[in-house]
Amino acid sequence: MSIATVKKSGPFAHGTSSVQKTMFLVLLALTPATVFNLYLFGWPAILLFAVTVGACVAVEAGCLALAGKPVKVTLADCSAILTGWLLAMSLPPWAPWWIGVLGAIFAIALAKHAFGGLGQNVFNPAMVGRTVMLISFPVAMTIWVAPHPLFSAGAPGLFEAFAITFGGNVPDTMSAASALGHIKTELSRGIPVTQSMAQVPDLMDMTLGYRAGSMGETSLLLILAGGLFLMAKRIISWHIPVSMMGSLFLIAALFHAIDPARFTSGTFHLVSGATFLGAFFIATDYVTSPVSKSGQLIFGIGVGLLTWSIRNFAGYPEGMAFAVLLMNSLSPIIDQYTRPRAFGRNRKGEPLPLEKKP
Amino acid sequence: MKLFPIRGGIHPDYRKELTSEKAIVALPLPAALYIPLQQHIGAPAEVLVAEGEMVKKGQMIARNQGAVSASQHAPTSGRIRTVTEVTAPHPSGLPQTTVILEPDGKDEWGELPEPIADPFAADAHAINGRVARSGIVGMGGAAFPSAIKLNLGEQKKLDTLLLNGAECEPYLTCDDRVMREYPDEIIDGARIMAHALGTPRIVICIEQNKPQAIEIMTRAASTFAAIEVIPVPVQYPMGSERHLVQAITGIETPARKLTADLGVVVHNVSTARAVHHAVRFGRPLVARVVTVSGGALREPKNILTPIGARVADLVEFCGGFSARPESVVNGGPMMGQPLPSLDVPVVKGTSGILALTAEEINDRPASACIRCGSCVTICPCGLSPVEMSAFIRKDNLEGAAKLGVMDCFSCGSCSYVCPSHVPLVHYFNYAKGALNDLERERSKNERIKTLAEVRIIRIEKATEAKRAALAARKPASDTASPGNSPSSNSDEAKAATDEKANA
Ligand code: SF4
Numbered sequence A: 001m002s003i004a005t006v007k008k009s010g011p012f013a014h015g016t017s018s019v020q021k022t023m024f025l026v027l028l029a030l031t032p033a034t035v036f037n038l039y040l041f042g043w044p045a046i047l048l049f050a051v052t053v054g055a056c057v058a059v060e061a062g063c064l065a066l067a068g069k070p071v072k073v074t075l076a077d078c079s080a081i082l083t084g085w086l087l088a089m090s091l092p093p094w095a096p097w098w099i100g101v102l103g104a105i106f107a108i109a110l111a112k113h114a115f116g117g118l119g120q121n122v123f124n125p126a127m128v129g130r131t132v133m134l135i136s137f138p139v140a141m142t143i144w145v146a147p148h149p150l151f152s153a154g155a156p157g158l159f160e161a162f163a164i165t166f167g168g169n170v171p172d173t174m175s176a177a178s179a180l181g182h183i184k185t186e187l188s189r190g191i192p193v194t195q196s197m198a199q200v201p202d203l204m205d206m207t208l209g210y211r212a213g214s215m216g217e218t219s220l221l222l223i224l225a226g227g228l229f230l231m232a233k234r235i236i237s238w239h240i241p242v243s244m245m246g247s248l249f250l251i252a253a254l255f256h257a258i259d260p261a262r263f264t265s266g267t268f269h270l271v272s273g274a275t276f277l278g279a280f281f282i283a284t285d286y287v288t289s290p291v292s293k294s295g296q297l298i299f300g301i302g303v304g305l306l307t308w309s310i311r312n313f314a315g316y317p318e319g320m321a322f323a324v325l326l327m328n329s330l331s332p333i334i335d336q337y338t339r340p341r342a343f344g345r346n347r348k349g350e351p352l353p354l355e356k357k358p
Numbered sequence B: 001m002k003l004f005p006i007r008g009g010i011h012p013d014y015r016k017e018l019t020s021e022k023a024i025v026a027l028p029l030p031a032a033l034y035i036p037l038q039q040h041i042g043a044p045a046e047v048l049v050a051e052g053e054m055v056k057k058g059q060m061i062a063r064n065q066g067a068v069s070a071s072q073h074a075p076t077s078g079r080i081r082t083v084t085e086v087t088a089p090h091p092s093g094l095p096q097t098t099v100i101l102e103p104d105g106k107d108e109w110g111e112l113p114e115p116i117a118d119p120f121a122a123d124a125h126a127i128n129g130r131v132a133r134s135g136i137v138g139m140g141g142a143a144f145p146s147a148i149k150l151n152l153g154e155q156k157k158l159d160t161l162l163l164n165g166a167e168c169e170p171y172l173t174c175d176d177r178v179m180r181e182y183p184d185e186i187i188d189g190a191r192i193m194a195h196a197l198g199t200p201r202i203v204i205c206i207e208q209n210k211p212q213a214i215e216i217m218t219r220a221a222s223t224f225a226a227i228e229v230i231p232v233p234v235q236y237p238m239g240s241e242r243h244l245v246q247a248i249t250g251i252e253t254p255a256r257k258l259t260a261d262l263g264v265v266v267h268n269v270s271t272a273r274a275v276h277h278a279v280r281f282g283r284p285l286v287a288r289v290v291t292v293s294g295g296a297l298r299e300p301k302n303i304l305t306p307i308g309a310r311v312a313d314l315v316e317f318c319g320g321f322s323a324r325p326e327s328v329v330n331g332g333p334m335m336g337q338p339l340p341s342l343d344v345p346v347v348k349g350t351s352g353i354l355a356l357t358a359e360e361i362n363d364r365p366a367s368a369c370i371r372c373g374s375c376v377t378i379c380p381c382g383l384s385p386v387e388m389s390a391f392i393r394k395d396n397l398e399g400a401a402k403l404g405v406m407d408c409f410s411c412g413s414c415s416y417v418c419p420s421h422v423p424l425v426h427y428f429n430y431a432k433g434a435l436n437d438l439e440r441e442r443s444k445n446e447r448i449k450t451l452a453e454v455r456i457i458r459i460e461k462a463t464e465a466k467r468a469a470l471a472a473r474k475p476a477s478d479t480a481s482p483g484n485s486p487s488s489n490s491d492e493a494k495a496a497t498d499e500k501a502n503a
């Protein structure tokens, strides 16, 4: 008797992981923070979230069809949903619908498929979407609102939400500054950090997420829970989050100690803006970060330092997205210099010298 | 004893429970045995029997030839049906010269060499000679002739004989069973080997997922101070020679060196048992224990199999298939080879025959690499599979070679973990084959070039000599320079050695 299929070489055993499962777990980890923030920012946020994710999936389907790739199978890997999800989470919650749609086009069509699709892109698609929007539409991208939890007094109903998301009418009374933005504006008016800090939400509110900010970035606790979940599931490792937050904290703390009137504290940098979301969910993107653990440490440190520099010295109050994109471009080089040492060889690839046992 | 960590590795689904409690049972003698002349690394053996000849069990039927080779013996008594070409147990499905033996059912031992009365008084040569004469090869799967490895003591200073009972491949339990059922034979064999090697110390490594084997071996070894049984962590590929030596000594064997250069020689536990049989009873290696397992098999078993029984015989003995096997594998699922058919024979290196269902293999169509980095983290050789495969896909073999693809020993860990199911090992095997071919081509070309150069030099020398002779003849015969000819001779001699070296 002969066996019908003698195919490729082994192994004849495979683990249970798959791309789809990985992406699904990331979405699962994002869910608590997302649900909380959608609740916090109400109907307009929910509408924008739906539009953005929907647009990403639609653009992905279109690109796959154009490229002649299987649409259904590839969509099932959930990567477009994840990109849309992260993009939505990085937008101002009450931004108009077209921000989500344009962002989706830049993220999926330009940053992903123009490079050859999943796995080939150099830059984090969601961050490309967000950054292009921020540069092109600085006003729409910096309208922050104070939390207006669903069904609370003063929160927009579904009907008003349509006017906000699809009509672009954000009532002036509702807007608020983000903490990072507030400090920056005040500094530019000559008001030292020591004074302006008085108006930002206290540490408790910052941690729980009861503050103005992007749609998914405010609840540090829930983001942290999601990140720890991913670590427990071995989807991500500690290297990027720890090195990124660690370096950001250290450099901020150092400069704060030198000049507290000019620089905010390390803790403030950690808890404000997109630090947590970036550290656990954005900088850790597989495709655009280095593959080796040592490379990931360098990458994380780079993102942390660049985030701090941009926040302090560039025109934008928040620098996480820029920092990630800049480090994305370095990933291939980092990969090249942080290859593991091969067994029995030194870093240059030469055989190790013969060592006798002690 | 302190153990040292090894890098990378995985924890696959072991599925050893399918056979770990199945005591070794002997295969009923099949109607015919198919004994390939090459079951080992090295040159095929030279056949000694002819069609129609009657042989006794243990009689040598093919003699080792060349420096690296192993002889074959009749696994039972019977009649030689023929010597012919039969499909080899190798994925290529290429035929190989094979002796076909029809058992006469008596299973009668022939005349065997005398047991070595006191092996610990015998010198190393006597023991190595017996091991070589008994056709023993490494039984962990690599099938390297054991006598050569036992000779290492002559060239290198050795201090440890490491017996490999890690059995890190999933499914396989044959070493586990042999350790549990024949601990004293293994210990005795190991002591004899250590004596031949001149190593004062014996270390027996067993993965912690075999607690009974650890206990039984520890007890059997307790009377010998020089023997240590060491439970090692369950971590594939712990059973790889170099990694096991690192776990014990903390030292990485440098590339292009042997573990023996560190003073450690590694042998499989079943090999030690075969040495015991050869030295104490004069019995050659004619049977081995094979784990026959897998989800597609009705009744998985550990089977004492005469060398040359067909895989089909084993499958039948296990009650046949209960489901369609997606693949039938020779060896473990991680590093084993797919079998081209069930008609191939069991050879000395066959540790397992696995009939695996599609669900067990769990292979899915490959999708794009998402650069998750898992393959880099787990590669026990410190390679970067993701980058190597990217080069190979672009047919840049040189690039892959620079990244160390030749150091890859196809352990399969990277393919196992890849969420995109990129067939990484397949790429590496392809690249290694192609690079080897290139290398062979290159040295062949160089050899041709050298030969051509030698010829040119020879012709030049000849014309030179002619001219000199002519010149000498013209004026007076005493000016002929004799200095020329020795130098030309030595040049040719050198070229000739070059030729040999290149051959
Ligand atoms: S494990 Fe697979 S998907 Fe992950 S980096 Fe390696 S090849 Fe790519």
Ligand code: SF4
Pocket (backbone or CB within 6 Å): B378, B379, B380, B381, B382, B383, B385, B407, B408, B409, B410, B411, B412, B413, B414, B415, B424, B425, B428
């Ligand atoms: S098969 Fe080769 S590249 Fe893959 S993990 Fe094993 S040694 Fe590394």
